[in-house]
Amino acid sequence: MAVGSNPRQNGDKSLAVNVRLKSIGDADQPTLANYSHVSLAQGLAYVDFGFLEPGLLGAVAQQAQKGETLPKQLEGTRTVRVALPIDAVIRLHQQLQQMIASLQPPKSKLS
Numbered sequence: 827m828a829v830g831s832n833p834r835q836n837g838d839k840s841l842a843v844n845v846r847l848k849s850i851g852d853a854d855q856p857t858l859a860n861y862s863h864v865s866l867a868q869g870l871a872y873v874d875f876g877f878l879e880p881g882l883l884g885a886v887a888q889q890a891q892k893g894e895t896l897p898k899q900l901e902g903t904r905t906v907r908v909a910l911p912i913d914a915v916i917r918l919h920q921q922l923q924q925m926i927a928s929l930q931p932p933k934s935k936l937s
Contacts, residue, residue, distance in 0.1 A: 857875070857905045858877055858905070860876075860877055860880070862875050863876075870909045870912075871909070871914075873908045874904055875904070875905050876903055878900060878902040882900060
């Protein structure tokens, strides 16, 4: 089960509420995705996660380095599509920024 927090806008205040998500079916199994794409339609952000074979990615990278013609399209597998309202996208962006900031090494102070 995943545990997280979901802030609710209350005027100018943001409240943190613990949320526990229960898995349904195989949803608790992690799915590897090495590709993502976001599109907007009808007020929702559609986030597609997919998997492209690493060998295929390596071959395309080699072709690009050699200046060869690249394929017009790559075939992969969509692992999941998530539709999010814009406010949820904004919160996800904030959470990702916080996570990435926590991964940064501390800056050393020069005397």
